[in-house]
Amino acid sequence: MAEVTYLEAIRQGLFEEMERDPSVFCMGEDIGAYGGAFKVTEGLLDRFGAERVIDTPISETGFVGAAAGAAHMGMRPVCEMQFIDFVSSAYSILTNYVATARYRAFLPCPMVVRGPSGGYVRGGPFHSQNPEAAFLHTPGLKIVYPATASDAKGLIKSAVRDDDCVLFFEHKYLYRRVKEELPQGDHVVPIGKARLAREGRDLSIITYAATVWKALEAAEQLEKDDGLSVEVLDLRTLLPMDDEAIVATVKKTNRALIVHEDTVTGGIAGEITARINELAFEWLDAPVRRVAAHDVPLPYAPQLEDFVLPQTADIVRAARWLAAY
Amino acid sequence: MAVTSALATDSAARAGLSRDQLLELYYWMRLTRSLEERLVNLYRQTKVVGGLFRSLGQEACAVGSAYALSREDVLSPLIRNLGSMLVKGATPLEVLRQYMAKGDSPTRGRELNIHFGDVEDRNFVGQISHLGDMVPVMAGVTLTFRMRKEPRVGLVYVGDGATSTGAFHEGINFAAVQRCPLVVVVENNRYAYSTPTAKQCAAERLADKAAGYGIPGVRADGNDVIATYQVTRDAVARARRGEGVTLVELMTYRRKGHAEHDNQSYVPAGEIERWARENDPLDRYVQRLTGSEGVAPSELEALDARVLAEIDEATDVAERSPPPEPRDCLVGVYADPPEAPALWYREGIRSAVDRHERPASWGTHDG
Numbered sequence: 001m002a003e004v005t006y007l008e009a010i011r012q013g014l015f016e017e018m019e020r021d022p023s024v025f026c027m028g029e030d031i032g033a034y035g036g037a038f039k040v041t042e043g044l045l046d047r048f049g050a051e052r053v054i055d056t057p058i059s060e061t062g063f064v065g066a067a068a069g070a071a072h073m074g075m076r077p078v079c080e081m082q083f084i085d086f087v088s089s090a091y092s093i094l095t096n097y098v099a100t101a102r103y104r105a106f107l108p109c110p111m112v113v114r115g116p117s118g119g120y121v122r123g124g125p126f127h128s129q130n131p132e133a134a135f136l137h138t139p140g141l142k143i144v145y146p147a148t149a150s151d152a153k154g155l156i157k158s159a160v161r162d163d164d165c166v167l168f169f170e171h172k173y174l175y176r177r178v179k180e181e182l183p184q185g186d187h188v189v190p191i192g193k194a195r196l197a198r199e200g201r202d203l204s205i206i207t208y209a210a211t212v213w214k215a216l217e218a219a220e221q222l223e224k225d226d227g228l229s230v231e232v233l234d235l236r237t238l239l240p241m242d243d244e245a246i247v248a249t250v251k252k253t254n255r256a257l258i259v260h261e262d263t264v265t266g267g268i269a270g271e272i273t274a275r276i277n278e279l280a281f282e283w284l285d286a287p288v289r290r291v292a293a294h295d296v297p298l299p300y301a302p303q304l305e306d307f308v309l310p311q312t313a314d315i316v317r318a319a320r321w322l323a324a325y
Numbered sequence: 326m327a328v329t330s331a332l333a334t335d336s337a338a339r340a341g342l343s344r345d346q347l348l349e350l351y352y353w354m355r356l357t358r359s360l361e362e363r364l365v366n367l368y369r370q371t372k373v374v375g376g377l378f379r380s381l382g383q384e385a386c387a388v389g390s391a392y393a394l395s396r397e398d399v400l401s402p403l404i405r406n407l408g409s410m411l412v413k414g415a416t417p418l419e420v421l422r423q424y425m426a427k428g429d430s431p432t433r434g435r436e437l438n439i440h441f442g443d444v445e446d447r448n449f450v451g452q453i454s455h456l457g458d459m460v461p462v463m464a465g466v467t468l469t470f471r472m473r474k475e476p477r478v479g480l481v482y483v484g485d486g487a488t489s490t491g492a493f494h495e496g497i498n499f500a501a502v503q504r505c506p507l508v509v510v511v512e513n514n515r516y517a518y519s520t521p522t523a524k525q526c527a528a529e530r531l532a533d534k535a536a537g538y539g540i541p542g543v544r545a546d547g548n549d550v551i552a553t554y555q556v557t558r559d560a561v562a563r564a565r566r567g568e569g570v571t572l573v574e575l576m577t578y579r580r581k582g583h584a585e586h587d588n589q590s591y592v593p594a595g596e597i598e599r600w601a602r603e604n605d606p607l608d609r610y611v612q613r614l615t616g617s618e619g620v621a622p623s624e625l626e627a628l629d630a631r632v633l634a635e636i637d638e639a640t641d642v643a644e645r646s647p648p649p650e651p652r653d654c655l656v657g658v659y660a661d662p663p664e665a666p667a668l669w670y671r672e673g674i675r676s677a678v679d680r681h682e683r684p685a686s687w688g689t690h691d692g
Binding site (some may be wrong): 045051056057059060061062063065066067068069070071072073074075077080090093096097100101102103104105106107108112123139162163164218240 | 432435436440441442446450453455458459460461463464465466468472491492494495496498499500503556558582602646657658659660661662665688
C-alpha cells in the first residue's frame with residue numbers, strides 16, 4: 001500500500017467526513033478553485049460543489065462567526081485559516097462566542113478551525129506561529145496538534161465528529177515531509193489521548209507536533225552516544241490534556257523534559273510542569289526542564305530562525321543535563 | 326443603490342394589520358414597558374443581582390420589527406430588545422428568573438438579564454456582550470437556511486455603536502456576498518453608552534453603509550410601531566424571496582442610561598424630557614389607536630390590567646424560584662466530558678457561598 005503524506009492524510013479525512021455526513025462543509029480563503037494555500041482542500045470543490053466548499057471574503061471573524069451560526073443550526077463547518085497566524089483575527093469570537101455557547105446558552109457549536117502552523121520554514125513572524133497556548137486558557141475549546149500522517153487523518157475525523165469546537169493545528173513543516181501507510185477503513189483517533197512515540201527507561205520527553213520528530217532524533221542520538229534510554233510522549237491533543245499518560249511516563253522514568261516549538265514564557269510546557277508538580281512530585285529525581293523557543297517574534301533569516309527555535313542539539317544537551325542530575 | 330426613506334410612509338395605512346393585530350402590538354409594547362418597571366422595583370430591592378438594562382422609548386422599535394417575523398424565523402436580540410424577545414415567545418417569568426439569577430432561569434443562573442435564547446422552538450439566539458458579533462453568527466444561521474432551501478429568515482439587531490465594529494462589517498459583508506436571507510436592523514438610539522452617534526460614525530445616515538455592501542439600506546421612524554413593522558416586513562419578504570440582505574436603520578432615542586446605574590450626565594439638558602413629551606412610542610400609538618383606529622380607551626385599560634396581572638403572577642412565581650445548585654457550575658462546558666471535576670481544595674465544600682464570603686469584605690477585612 002502506498003505511503004500517504006501528512007497533508008494528504010488531512011485531505012483524506014476531510015473528504016471521507018464530507019462523504020459520510022452531508023452537514024459537513026468547508027469555508028475559508030481560496031479553498032475552492034485554488035484548493036487552499038497549501039492545497040489541503042484540493043479536489044473538494046470538484047467533488048462537493050461550491051455550496052459545501054465556500055471561498056470566503058478575507059474575514060476570519062466573519063466566517064468563524066458564520067460557522068458558529070451554522071453549527072447551531074445542525075451543520076458541521078470546517079474553517080480553514082490560510083495560515084494559523086490569522087486565527088488571532090478570530091480570537092474574540094472564538095473565545096467569547098464559540099467557546100461559551102454551550103455553557104451559557106446551551107447552543108451546540110460543533111465546528112473545526114484548522115490551519116497550517118509552525119516554523120522551520122523561513123516564514124517569518126506572520127507565517128510561522130504556534131498560537132495554541134493562547135487558546136489553552138479558554139474553557140469550551142479543544143486543541144489538537146498531530147505529528148504523524150496517521151494521527152492527522154484520525155484526529156481530523158474525530159474533530160469533525162466532535163460536538164464542540166476543535167482547533168486543529170497542522171504543522172506545515174510536516175505537510176509533505178512525513179508520510180506513512182495509513183490504517184484501512186474508518187480510521188479515527190480519539191481526542192484527548194497521547195501516543196507513546198518511543199519507549200524508554202531513563203528520561204521522558206513530553207512534546208507534540210514537529211518537535212516530536214526532533215525528540216525522536218535526539219533519542220536516537222542519546223542512545224547511540226550516551227547509552228540513554230529515552231521515552232518520547234506525543235501529546236497529540238493539548239486540550240483536554242492526557243494527564244494519565246504524562247503521569248505514567250514520569251513515574252516510569254522519573255525525569256521529564258518538555259519540548260515545544262512555541263515560545264517558552266506562557267507556553268504549554270509551563271502548564272505541563274505544573275501538572276507534574278501537582279500529580280507526581282514525589283516521583284521526580286530531577287527538576288522538570290523545558291526546551292522551547294526564545295521569547296522573540298520569529299525572525300525570517302535562517303541564521304536567526306534556527307537560533308530561536310528548538311533544535312535537536314538543544315534537546316540532546318538538555319536531556320544530558322537531566323540524566324546527569 | 327436605492328436608499329429609501331420610510332419616514333414618509335402613509336401613516337393612515339395599517340400596513341395590512343387587522344384590528345386584533347394592532348391591539349396585539351399595543352399589548353407587547355405595554356408588556357415591555359411594565360415588565361421593565363417591575364424589574365426596576367426588584368433591582369432597588371436588590372433582588373436583581375446584576376445590572377438592569379432598559380429600553381424605555383424604544384419599545385416600538387423592538388416590537389414592530391420582531392412582529393414581522395414568523396415563528397420559524399430566527400431573531401438575534403440585543404440588550405434593548407426585551408420587546409422583540411417577548412414577541413418571539415420569551416415569557417415575563419423567564420425574564421424575571423433570569424434577572425434574579427434563579428436556578429430555573431433559562432440559563433440556570435449562568436448568564437445575565439435577557440442574554441438567553443431558544444433555537445429549538447421559539448427561535449431567538451442568546452446574545453453575547455461583544456457588540457457586532459451576532460452579525461456573523463446570524464450570517465451563518467441564515468446561510469444554513471439558504472443551503473437547505475428552507476424558507477426561513479433571520480433578523481439581527483445592532484445598535485448605532487456596533488456599526489463601528491469589525492465584526493459588524495465582516496458579518497454583513499459575508500451575508501451580502503452569500504445572499505443570506507438576513508435582515509440587519511440598526512437601532513439608532515443616538516447613544517452608545519455615553520457616546521453620541523456623531524462620534525461613532527461620520528456618516529449622517531447609517532443606512533447609507535448598505536451601499537458599500539451592495540445591498541439596500543432603508544430608514545424608518547423607530548418610534549412609530551407601524552412604520553417599524555412595515556419596513557421590517559418588506560425586508561423580511563425580500564429575504565424570503567431569496568434576494569438577500571437588507572440593512573434597516575430605525576431612528577429612536579434611548580431615554581434611560583446605558584444601564585440603571587448611569588445618570589446620563591452627558592446628555593444635553595432637556596433632551597430626554599423633550600423626547601418623553603413629544604415622541605414617546607406608546608403615547609403616539611395610544612393616540613393613533615384611540616383616534617383614527619377608533620379603539621375605546623377602556624379597551625386599552627383592560628389590556629393594561631391584563632399586563633399587570635401577568636407580571637404580578639410571574640413575579641410571585643419567580644421570587645419563589647430556587648437559586649442554582651452551586652455544583653451545576655461545573656456542568657456542560659463540553660458535550661464530552663459532560664462535567665468538569667471540582668478543584669481538590671473544594672472537596673467537602675459546596676461553594677464559597679457556604680462560607681458566607683462576600684465581595685463586600687474585600688479590602689476591608691481586618692483578619
